[in-house]
Amino acid sequence: MSTENNLDIIFKNSLKILSDLIAFKTISGEDNNNLINYCDSLLKNIGAESFKTYDEEKKRVNLFATLKAKQTSKKKSVIFSGHTDVVPVSKNWSTDPFIATIKDNKIFGRGACDMKGFIACTLAYAPIFAKTNLDRDIHFSFTFDEETACQGAPILIEELKKKKITSGICIVGEPTNMKIVDGHKGCYEYTTHFEGLAGHGSKPDKGVNAVEFAVKYINKLIELREILKSKAPKNCVFDPPYTTLQIGGISGGIARNVIADKCRVDWELRPVVKNDGEFVNSQMDEFANKKLLPEMRKIFPESKIRKEIIGEIIGFNRLENSEACDFISNLTGDNSKEVVSFGTEAGLFQEIGISTVVCGPGSIEQAHKVNEFISFEEIKKCLSLLKDINNNSKPN
Numbered sequence: 382m383s384t385e386n387n388l389d390i391i392f393k394n395s396l397k398i399l400s401d402l403i404a405f406k407t408i409s410g411e412d413n414n415n416l417i418n419y420c421d422s423l424l425k426n427i428g429a430e431s432f433k434t435y436d437e438e439k440k441r442v443n444l445f446a447t448l449k450a451k452q453t454s455k456k457k458s459v460i461f462s463g464h465t466d467v468v469p470v471s472k473n474w475s476t477d478p479f480i481a482t483i484k485d486n487k488i489f490g491r492g493a494c495d496m497k498g499f500i501a502c503t504l505a506y507a508p509i510f511a512k513t514n515l516d517r518d519i520h521f522s523f524t525f526d527e528e529t530a531c532q533g534a535p536i537l538i539e540e541l542k543k544k545k546i547t548s549g550i551c552i553v554g555e556p557t558n559m560k561i562v563d564g565h566k567g568c569y570e571y572t573t574h575f576e577g578l579a580g581h582g583s584k585p586d587k588g589v590n591a592v593e594f595a596v597k598y599i600n601k602l603i604e605l606r607e608i609l610k611s612k613a614p615k616n617c618v619f620d621p622p623y624t625t626l627q628i629g630g631i632s633g634g635i636a637r638n639v640i641a642d643k644c645r646v647d648w649e650l651r652p653v654v655k656n657d658g659e660f661v662n663s664q665m666d667e668f669a670n671k672k673l674l675p676e677m678r679k680i681f682p683e684s685k686i687r688k689e690i691i692g693e694i695i696g697f698n699r700l701e702n703s704e705a706c707d708f709i710s711n712l713t714g715d716n717s718k719e720v721v722s723f724g725t726e727a728g729l730f731q732e733i734g735i736s737t738v739v740c741g742p743g744s745i746e747q748a749h750k751v752n753e754f755i756s757f758e759e760i761k762k763c764l765s766l767l768k769d770i771n772n773n774s775k776p777n
Contacts, residue, residue, distance in 0.1 A: 388768070396488060396501075399760075402500060403493060408468070410466075412440045420504060429507070441525040445522050447521075448510050451514050460735065467497070470491050488760075494743035495749065498741075513771055530694055553727045553740075556741050556742065557719070557745070559741070560715070562720065562721050577644075577677055581638065588642070595645070598669065602661075619653055624653050631646050658693070695732060
């Protein structure tokens with residue numbers, strides 16, 4: 382069979398697999414076992430070894446599968462990394478978001494671009510890797526709940542450390558139009574809960590208004606936000622070049638004439654350096670515990686302030702020398718490198734010593750949007766890269 386015909390079959394198979402993946406409603410926080418079992422079955426059928434790691438309820442699961450090298454060499458393993466969760470959908474879709482629709486050389490569906498398209502490509506090409514006389518291990522890393530502050534990947538990373546899988550080249554297939562991305566900011570997400578004392582609105586001094594103390598907390602965050610702007614590192618590659626801080630929401634109270642006894646504040650940080658995250662958290666913890674809480678407890682000793690860590694995604698640092706970036710560049714001939722504003726799991730792999738690059742099919746402009754899609758052209762570009770990786774994974 383000619384190479385062209387073979388690639389055509391792989392392309393058609395990638396569309397079939399992507400259609401199957403879209404049909405799994407793996408919205409962040411929901412059960413993704415069926416999708417993971419589907420992927421695991423495909424990989425085991427071609428001889429892959431695998432293990433799973435779970436959340437506490439075993440409702441959400443990570444998969445790590447390996448096609449073992451058939452030849453001994455010094456070549457580092459390659460990890461294909463993708464997340465299986467998708468963001469929720471709105472009511473404005475033209476089609477059912479969980480039924481793949483093909484139109485104008487595009488495939489539409491929630492997660493088609495971010496990032497089931499990449500997972501489908503790697504699964505479609507996996508049988509070719511399995512038939513190859515590989516001289517490096519090929520790994521498949523599929524995680525849960527990346528969209529909600531990377532809750533799944535840290536569990537997997539801990540298991541990789543136990544199994545001493547702490548080297549290699551990791552390709553995180555987030556949508557970059559197959560361009561090399563070698564850096565992004567961190568993303569720290571929090572919800573701070575306030576509990577005061579309810580009462581009649583006509584006697585505000587008899588209660589502890591959780592909303593009012595939440596507003597004081599927000600004002601302190603805004604004050605720190607201005608300080609962060611002055612801490613921008615020299616020659617920072619990000620836009621904006623400083624750590625950003627954003628208030629995502631505030632909710633509390635039940636009526637205008639009732640003192641609010643509960644309130645919550647959702648907020649986030651996008652640190653350019655880890656120290657900025659530590660600075661903000663230490664300042665806010667001190668402000669809450671030494672300033673606000675004593676004021677609340679003067680009236681109601683059982684008042685509480687609790688900061689909930691939703692997730693702390695470490696940044697992905699641009700390195701002067703990156704084996705992963707060089708690996709992709711040598712295959713594609715494209716030496717350009719970009720940084721992005723969105724977060725990924727790349728920093729987690731980088732932190733344990735695995736050289737990492739973000740490079741995948743599709744455009745981030747389509748991610749999280751109504752009528753999300755990935756083009757056939759992007760899928761074919763991804764499969765072409767996988768073909769080059771396969772050729773590079775054969776003995777010389």
